[in-house]
Amino acid sequence: MNIHEYQAKQLFLEYGIPVPDGKPTSASENAAEIAKLLGGESWVVKAQVHAGGRGKVGGVKLTKNSAETVSLSKAMLGTRLVTQQTDAAGLPVNQVLIEKTYPIERELYLSLLVDRTSERMVFIASAAGGMDIETVAHETPEQIQSVKINPITGLQGYQCRLVAYSLGLKGQQHKALEKIMQGMVGLMLEKDASQIEINPLIVTDKGELMALDAKINFDDNALALHPDIMAFKDPSQEDDRENIAQQFGLNYITLEGNIGCMVNGAGLAMATMDLVKLKGGKPANFLDVGGGTNVEKVCEAFKLILSDHNVKAVLVNIFGGIVKCDVIAQGILAAIQEVHVTIPVVVRLEGTNVEEGRVLLSNTGLNLYAADDLAHAAEQVVALAGESA
Numbered sequence: 001m002n003i004h005e006y007q008a009k010q011l012f013l014e015y016g017i018p019v020p021d022g023k024p025t026s027a028s029e030n031a032a033e034i035a036k037l038l039g040g041e042s043w044v045v046k047a048q049v050h051a052g053g054r055g056k057v058g059g060v061k062l063t064k065n066s067a068e069t070v071s072l073s074k075a076m077l078g079t080r081l082v083t084q085q086t087d088a089a090g091l092p093v094n095q096v097l098i099e100k101t102y103p104i105e106r107e108l109y110l111s112l113l114v115d116r117t118s119e120r121m122v123f124i125a126s127a128a129g130g131m132d133i134e135t136v137a138h139e140t141p142e143q144i145q146s147v148k149i150n151p152i153t154g155l156q157g158y159q160c161r162l163v164a165y166s167l168g169l170k171g172q173q174h175k176a177l178e179k180i181m182q183g184m185v186g187l188m189l190e191k192d193a194s195q196i197e198i199n200p201l202i203v204t205d206k207g208e209l210m211a212l213d214a215k216i217n218f219d220d221n222a223l224a225l226h227p228d229i230m231a232f233k234d235p236s237q238e239d240d241r242e243n244i245a246q247q248f249g250l251n252y253i254t255l256e257g258n259i260g261c262m263v264n265g266a267g268l269a270m271a272t273m274d275l276v277k278l279k280g281g282k283p284a285n286f287l288d289v290g291g292g293t294n295v296e297k298v299c300e301a302f303k304l305i306l307s308d309h310n311v312k313a314v315l316v317n318i319f320g321g322i323v324k325c326d327v328i329a330q331g332i333l334a335a336i337q338e339v340h341v342t343i344p345v346v347v348r349l350e351g352t353n354v355e356e357g358r359v360l361l362s363n364t365g366l367n368l369y370a371a372d373d374l375a376h377a378a379e380q381v382v383a384l385a386g387e388s389a
Contacts (some may be wrong), residue, residue, distance in 0.1 A: 001044075001217070001218045001220055001223060001230075001232075001233060002050040002215075002218075002237070003050075003095075003215075003216055003218070003232040003234075004022040004024075004049075004050070004095070004232070004234065005046060005048060005215070005318050006022065006048060006095070007232045008210070008216045009022070011191070011216065012211055014357075015183035015184075015186050015187045015189075015306040016022045016179055016180075016183045017022050017071055017184065017198075017208045018180075018185075018208070019194075020101075020102060020210060020212065021038050021100045022096075022097055022098060022099055022100065023038070023040075023098055024097045025095065025096060025098065025178055026070045026074070026077065026094055027077075027096045028071075029070070029098075029350045031045070031066070031069045031072075031096075031098055032067070032069060032070050033181040035063075035069045035098060035374065036066065038098070038099070038100040039100065039329055040101065042062060042064050043069055043098055043099060043100060043101050043235040044061065044062050044101055045061050045063060045069060045072045045098055046060050046065070046094065046096060046099065047059035047060070047076045047081050047095050047096075048096060048097055049091040049093060049293055049336070050237040050238075050239060051086045051091055052085050052215070053085055054081065054083060057081065057082060057083050058081075059081045059083070059093075062101065064189060065353040066107050068160065069098060072177045073096050073098070073273065076093050077095075077096060078092075078093065078094075079091055079093050080092050080093065080216065080267050086129050090118070091153065092236050092237070097307070102125060102201045102202070102203035102204050102205075102210065104205075104212075105203045105204060105205050105207075106127075106168075106202065106203040107127060107129040107200035107202055107212075108128035108129040108167050109124070109127075109128065109130070109136075109198070109201065110123070110124070110125050110163075110167075110180070110198045110199075110201045111196060111198065112124075112181075112184045112185065112188055112197075113195040113196075114194055114195070118122075118148055119342055120148040120151070121148070121149045121151075121185065122146055122149070123144050123146065123163060123184075124144060124145070124164040125144070125145045125146075125166060125167055126145065127143065127166065127167050128143050129142070129199055130199070131201035133262055137212045140289065145162070145163060145167075147163055148308075149156050149161045149185065150200050154185070155182060155258035155271040160177060160178035160181050160182075161174060161178075161232070163177065163181065164177045164178075169209075171201075171207075173209060173257035174209070176209045177209060180198075180201070180209060180211070180362040183366060184196050184198075188277075191226055192218060192222035192223075192225065192226060192229075193216050193217065193218050193219070194217045194218060194219045195215070195216070195217040196215070197214075197215040197216075197347045198211045198212075198214060198215075199212065199213055200212050200213060206250060214373050224353045225310075234274065236374075238241055241304050241308070242305060243255065245287075245300075246299075249297065250289055250300065250301060251266065251286070251287070251288040251290075251303050252285060252286065252287050252288075252290070253286040253287075254287060255285050255286065256282065256284070256310075257282025257284045257310070258281075258284055258311055259276055259281045259282060259283055259284055259312070259314070259315060259381055259382065259385050260283075260284050260287075260305035260308070260313070260314040261284070261286065261305075261316075261317070262287050262298070262302070262305065262315070262316045262317070263287065263316075263318070264290060264318050265289065265319065266288050268319060269286055269287065269317075270286075272315065272317045272338060272378070273286060275375065276378050276382065278378070279379050280382050281378070281382035281385060283308055283382065284305070284308055284311045285304075285305060285308065287301055287305065288300050295330075295331040295335060298328075298334075298335040298364055299334075299339055301335075302314075302335050302341055304355050306339065306341065306343075312344075312384075312385040313343055313345070313346065314341070314344070314345045314346070314381070315345075315346050315348070315377060315378065315381040316332060316338050316348070317374060317377065318347075318349055318350045318351075318356060319349075319350050319351045320350065320351030320353060320357065321351050323351045324352045324356075324357075325349045325352060325354045325357030326330075326353040326357045326360060329349065329356075329361050330360060332345075332361070333360065333361070333366075333368075336366055336368065339367075341366075341367070342367065343367065344381070344384040344387075345366075346370075346371055346375035346384065347361055347368065347369070347370055347371065347372075347377075348370075348371040348373065348376075349361075353368060358370050367375075369384070
C-alpha cells in the first residue's frame with residue numbers, strides 16, 4: 001500500500017527524521033493562512049498523488065507570496081496529474097501539501113528496501129540525488145552505494161559512517177545521518193514497510209540534513225496488524241475495480257487489452273497472460289481468484305472483468321486442485337447465467353475430475369467454449385476477441 005507524502009512525513013517525525021515545516025489542505029482558500037502560519041518568505045505547493053515525477057509535470061511549484069500560494073493551490077486541486085508513473089488518465093489531486101522552503105546546498109538520495117535475494121534490508125545511497133536518480137543508477141551506477149543490514153546485529157555505526165563518507169558528509173552530519181538511518185530502520189520494522197525513500201535528502205545552507213520528500217510503501221499482507229497505517233489508505237488513488245476485488249479476496253490489476261483473464265494462482269495467471277500475448281492478443285487484466293475458488297468468487301470475478309467495456313472475450317484457466325474441476329465448472333456455469341455474460345468465454349480446465357468438468361461445459365447453449373489445452377485456449381480466445389471487436 002502506498003501513502004501520500006504528507007502522511008509519510010508524519011511518520012518520519014515520529015521516528016526522529018527531520019522534515020520541512022508544512023501542512024496539507026484540500027481547500028485552496030486555506031493556503032494563505034497556512035503560509036502565514038509556517039512563516040518565511042517563500043513556500044512550495046505539492047500535489048499529493050501516489051506517483052513520482054511530480055516536479056517534471058507541474059505538480060510541485062514554488063511561490064513567493066500568499067496570493068500566489070492560493071492561486072497555485074486552486075490550479076492544482078480538482079485536477080488529474082499525469083506523470084511517467086501513471087496511465088494516460090493520471091491521478092486525482094484532492095490535497096496539496098504547502099511547505100516552507102529552505103536554502104539547499106546539496107541534494108542527496110537515501111532509501112531503505114527489502115532485498116529478497118539476500119534476505120536483508122538494504123540501504124541505497126547516492127550523492128547525486130534529485131529528480132533524475134533513475135538516470136544516475138542507469139548511466140553511472142558507481143555513484144550508488146549499498147549497505148546490507150544483518151538481521152541479527154542490526155544497523156551498525158560503521159555502516160552509517162560508510163554511507164556518510166560516500167555522500168560527502170562531514171563532522172556532525174555523520175551523527176545526523178545515523179539518526180535518520182536508525183529512524184528508517186525502526187519505521188520499517190515496526191510498521192512493516194517494504195520501502196522507504198527520501199529523494200532528495202537535502203543539506204541546508206546551515207549544514208543540516210532534512211527529508212525534502214518522502215515515499216513509503218507498506219506490505220499489504222501486514223496491514224491487518226496496523227490499523228493506523230490502514231487509516232492512511234486513499235481509495236481515490238487506486239483503480240476502482242482493484243478496490244472492489246480486495247473486498248472479495250481477489251487479486252486484480254487493470255491492463256489495456258481486450259481479453260479478460262480469470263485464473264487461479266499468480267504464476268499460472270502470468271503464464272496465461274504471456275501465452276495470450278504470444279498468440280497475438282492483449283490481456284485486459286491480471287486476475288487471480290485464488291486456490292479456494294467458489295461460485296461467489298467466480299461471479300464477482302466475471303463482474304469485474306465485464307465492468308471493463310474494452311473486454312471482447314474472456315479466458316478462464318483453472319487448475320482444479322483444492323477445488324475439483326466439476327465443482328469449478330458448475331460455478332462457472334452458474335456465474336455466467338447470473339451475471340448474464342454475452343461475450344465469448346473460453347474455459348480451459350485441468351486437474352482433478354477434469355473430464356467431468358469438461359462434460360458439464362459442453363452443449364450448454366451458452367456462448368461458451370471448452371478447450372483441451374492452454375495453447376488452444378489462447379488461440380481460440382484471441383480469435384473470438386477479434387471477431388467480437
